């Protein structure tokens with residue numbers, strides 16, 4: 001069933017979308033997402049994927065066309081990054097409020113200004129509250145498999161919400177990795193065709209997107225929030241099925257290193273791999289340190305996170321975005337609110353690093369660990385690697 | 391580029407066979423005398439129930455959809471102010487893919503409605519993109535010459551000299567100081583198969599244009615003159631009279647552009663002076679004789695330009 005190939009991760013994601021038999025792909029180019037949709041356009045041009053490819057004139061329209069296509073009942077995919085995601089902002093809320101299971105890859109990239117094509121998480125952190133299911137992947141294999149799983153999660157009638165797969169720009173998108181590909185039969189068995197709960201069908205007219213008067217707006221919002229909260233067990237279920245099928249161990253939250261460690265790194269995305277290596281090395285030196293990796297970012301898996309950090313006295317939270325004017329980075333903010341009022345809540349040490357593509361070598365995580373242990377990092381947050389007194 | 395357009399699907403509508411069933415139910419919340427909602431009713435009568443409607447944010451979306459009520463008898467979607475054309479692109483593509491895969495049967499009409507604000511200004515890019523990509527849908531611009539839904543602010547469709555809440559007439563200002571953007575011409579420049587102007591005061595002409603627009607393969611654009619009694623400061627019962635005057639004064643000429651060829655669908659033998667049209671409207675009441683003379687000159691020049699376009703495109707052979 002599985003075929004192992006050395007391939008660029010973006011192309012593997014495109015292959016996942018082909019295997020998922022997407023009906024419509026709307027796309028607008030932006031680095032580092034371009035290779036995914038370029039590959040998909042080739043599939044369509046060569047008849048390897050029976051889909052409509054809409055080369056729209058902007059990301060705003062990419063998301064708008066995706067809304068139209070999903071409302072028409074078609075399995076719909078798009079991908080973007082950075083400025084493109086920001087340009088979609090307005091429509092992202094509408095897609096989730098309309099409960100349209102669009103799947104989107106976000107190749108995470110920093111935001112202008114200054115313009116930068118390199119990786120961090122500031123694009124997606126500005127889109128925390130859009131009501132989409134949001135997952136982070138760490139490597140190419142996971143990018144392939146979760147891209148297929150995203151359709152299954154999004155289209156499940158207990159969910160019916162758009163879903164984002166976050167993958168670090170360049171660090172993942174442009175990496176060539178050995179990846180195992182499933183065959184079409186396996187994917188078809190895993191992912192049934194999209195059965196919309198409601199669609200724009202003249203035989204059964206519905207009105208979508210009406211005016212929400214004050215008497216109904218709050219209730220509509222509450223329903224969307226509930227739908228997002230209720231998606232968590234479905235995400236878990238789909239990951240379990242995936243694990244069974246492909247022999248993986250994906251979970252909402254993952255732990256590495258020493259069990260019940262006093263200090264834990266908390267990571268999201270591909271930097272987790274570097275931290276993992278650092279943690280292994282520190283463990284080998286006898287250091288009491290572990291790692292908690294967050295895979296599901298929205299809805300935030302509170303219970304699973306608390307269980308994964310049990311016994312920790314200190315969390316070194318690695319953030320990949322700055323939250324200007326706040327007391328720490330966005331992931332640390334989230335974890336502080338999760339931990340507030342918990343008995344024996346660990347201390348949070350927040351390190352914001354890898355901004356705008358700045359390299360963070362494994363050695364530096366060991367250094368971060370030592371500074372945290374010595375209480376030498378800022379109480380609020382440390383902007384790691386700042387080269388001036390700017 | 392001039393080209394032949396297949397209009398074999400078009401059957402002429404007359405007073406005798408005029409369809410009666412509108413997809414917009416009565417009991418919607420439009421102001422009394424609103425010609426915009428009247429126009430939408432006329433368009434959907436021709437389209438019939440096998441239609442999917444996309445509505446941009448604006449008066450027509452607000453007045454037909456306050457939940458839990460809806461005035462729509464067909465599938466209808468509203469997403470945002472500036473993206474009706476992009477949403478329509480997605481719907482048309484989605485339906486096309488599903489049809490090809492045998493998942494759905496028939497081929498519904500896809501119609502997008504946008505006000506002048508969402509067409510001329512904020513939605514201009516998404517409209518241009520959708521026309522350029524050649525999606526098979528009809529875009530109807532309901533032109534009431536300002537942003538009515540937010541309280542009569544100027545748009546780039548507001549005519550020279552009109553007073554609005556953001557282009558008010560005052561001691562130092564005549565009101566709107568720019569000329570109305572020529573949207574039908576801009577759409578025709580996209581080389582789409584069908585473009586037309588239409589006026590609800592000439593309902594059969596309007597309905598036949600909708601018929602043709604739906605019959606052609608590819609994008610069609612109809613620019614509909616949509617009198618707004620509230621925003622223009624006229625009596626509710628006079629909307630159609632004013633609409634008629636717009637065409638009778640040559641201020642809103644009726645024509646179509648089929649495969650790049652311009653043709654008048656109605657020509658006025660003895661055009662009335664523009665003053666007849668301006669005078670009853672509060673938005674123009676501050677204009678002086680000199681201003682009116684200037685506007686008259688502009689109307690004449692625009693009409694002359696259109697006549698020359700008709701001559702030029704009919705003299706030239708199709709490619």
Ligand SMILES: Cc1ncc(C[n+]2csc(CCOP(=O)(O)OP(=O)(O)O)c2C)c(N)n1
Pocket residue numbers: 426447448449450471472504505506507508509532534536537538539540545
């Ligand atoms: C991005 C955005 N900007 C502004 C608005 C506010 N807004 C809603 S409708 C509207 C004006 C609509 O005018 P027009 O398109 O001419 O339609 P009309 O109401 O006149 O029929 C505006 C400015 C909005 N909804 N979205």
Ligand code: SF4
Pocket residue numbers: 419420421422423424425426427449450453534538539617618619620621
């Ligand atoms: S404001 Fe004008 S366009 Fe809007 S509903 Fe009233 S009359 Fe119609």
